[in-house]
Every structure is written in structure tokens, then in C-alpha cells.
Amino acid sequence: MKLVFATNNFNKLKEVQEMLSNSIEILSLKDINCFDDVDETETTLEGNSKLKANHITKKFGYNCFADDSGLEVESLDGKPGVYSARFAGEPTNAENNMQKLLSELKDKENRKAQFRTAVCLNIDDKQYIFEGICKGEILQEKQGEKGFGYDPIFKPEGYNISFAEMTPEEKNKISHRGIAIQKLVDFLKSY
Numbered sequence: 001m002k003l004v005f006a007t008n009n010f011n012k013l014k015e016v017q018e019m020l021s022n023s024i025e026i027l028s029l030k031d032i033n034c035f036d037d038v039d040e041t042e043t044t045l046e047g048n049s050k051l052k053a054n055h056i057t058k059k060f061g062y063n064c065f066a067d068d069s070g071l072e073v074e075s076l077d078g079k080p081g082v083y084s085a086r087f088a089g090e091p092t093n094a095e096n097n098m099q100k101l102l103s104e105l106k107d108k109e110n111r112k113a114q115f116r117t118a119v120c121l122n123i124d125d126k127q128y129i130f131e132g133i134c135k136g137e138i139l140q141e142k143q144g145e146k147g148f149g150y151d152p153i154f155k156p157e158g159y160n161i162s163f164a165e166m167t168p169e170e171k172n173k174i175s176h177r178g179i180a181i182q183k184l185v186d187f188l189k190s191y
Contacts, residue, residue, distance in 0.1 A: 001023060001024050001025065001063075001188070002027055002063070003024060003025070003027065003063055003064060003065060003123075003188075004026075004027045004028075004029070004031075004056055004060070004062040004063070004064035004065075005026050005027070005028060005029075005064070005065060005066070006029060006052040006053055006056045006064050006065065006066035007028070007029065007066065008029055011147075011148045012067070012177070013026070013028055014168075015168065015178075015181075016177070016181055019172055019178065019181050019182065019185065020181075020185060024185075024188060027062070029056075032056075032060055032062060034056065034059075034060060036055065036059070038052045038055045039051075040052075040068065040082075042082070043082060044082060044118075045068040045069065045082055045116060045117070045118040046068075046118040046120070046129055046131075048068035048082065049066045049067050049068040049118045049119060049129070050066075050120045050129075051066075052066035052068070052120070053065060053066040053120040053122045054120075056122075057122040063121075063122060063123040064121075064122055065120060065122070065184060066119070066120050067117050067119045067177065067180065067181075068082070068117070068118055069084065069115060069116065069118075069176060069177060070082050070084040070116055071084045071101075071113060071114075071115055071150050071154070072113060072114050072116055073101070073105070073111075073112075073113040073138060074110055074112040074113060075108045075109075075110040075112070076104060076105070076108075079104075080097070084097070084149070084150070085097070087100055087101065094148060094150070097150065098142065098150060098152065098153050101138065101150070101153070102138070102140075102153065111137045111138045111139075112136075113135075113154065114136065114176075115133070115134045115136070115154065115175065115176035115177075116131065116133050116134075116176055117132045117133075117176040117177045117179070117180040118130075118131055118180070119131075119132075119180045119181065119183075119184055121187070128187065130180045130181075130183040130184050130187070132175070132177060132178065132179030132180030132183065133176055133179065134156050134157075134174055134175050134176040134179065135156070135157045136154055136155050136156040136157050136159075137154075137155055137157075138153055138155075139152075139154070139155050139162060141153070142162075143161065143162040143164060143165055144161070144162045144163070144164030144165035144166075145164060146163075146164050146165065146166065146168070146171075147162075147163045147164040147166070147171065150163075151163035151164040152164035156174055159174075163175065
């Protein structure tokens, strides 16, 4: 089975490819000569994942899936949420986003947060949504060199290390994206 993963994020693509079985061939946007930028104009993660998946299905005719992820911080009323990638403004910059978040949490005791992913699958003219959540907290400072985005300042519940200190295999087992993609994989196995 061939599926397009509607992302330009090489790190996400690599993470997902490591999780999928060999029976599913993942094509990147580059593989299908798609260089479109789909504006994430929706106010929810589910809405943005649908926008991206629908664009690829309508324009290129492929079965595909797309995701949108966000970091939701309890004491910031769920921010940055759907705006996680551009929290510190454009152009997007992970370091600036982390520093802005740490600054906003400077005087807050409650550092509870969760990463959430919504994956939209368009397959054979049907649409399915899969969600993954990983609860944890925001650290006081960066820890670790692996991962991307907010990984160096996010410590998942039940662990004493950040996402950026985990191997990709460790992270994929418990991460928001890992959970959502595992639901997608389980669905595809019985499809």
C-alpha cells in the first residue's frame, strides 16, 4: 500500500517511517512533486490536519494522511496549542518558541502540559481522525540534544528525562505522534 504523508517536516517523516511496517510505503510530498504550502488556517489541530490531507487528495488524487500537533500548557489556557510551531512569530524557530514559552512560565508553579496530535487519513473516499496525547510538564531549562521542536523542555509523565534525551524508539512508544500513528497503523492493518 502507498500512502502520502502530507508534511515537509523531515523529522516527522523519519519518525513515522520508523513506525510503519514494510507493507506500507510512505511517499513524501517531494516524492509526488508537491511543493505547495498549505496554510494552516483552522483553529484546531483536527481542522489543520484535514486541510492538509484534503489538499493532497483533491489535487494529486492520492490516499494520504496529515497531522497537526500542538503543545498545550495548562497554566497558559492551552497555549501555544494550534500555534505551537509559530508561537514566537514568523519565520518559525524552535529555539525562539522554547525561550518564549519558558519566559511565559517563569513565575508559574503549574507547569503541566500535554502534547496532542490529530492525524487525518483520507483513504478510498473516506476520512478518519486519530488522536494521540502525551501528558507531562515543561522543564525549567533545556535538557538533551535529540528530537526537535519543544522536545528539550518537555518531560513526559513517569519519566525523569526530556523527549530530547530519549532515543527515537523510546520517544515513539509514548509520544503524542507515536500514539496517533500507532492507531493509524492498527487501522491500516485491518483495512
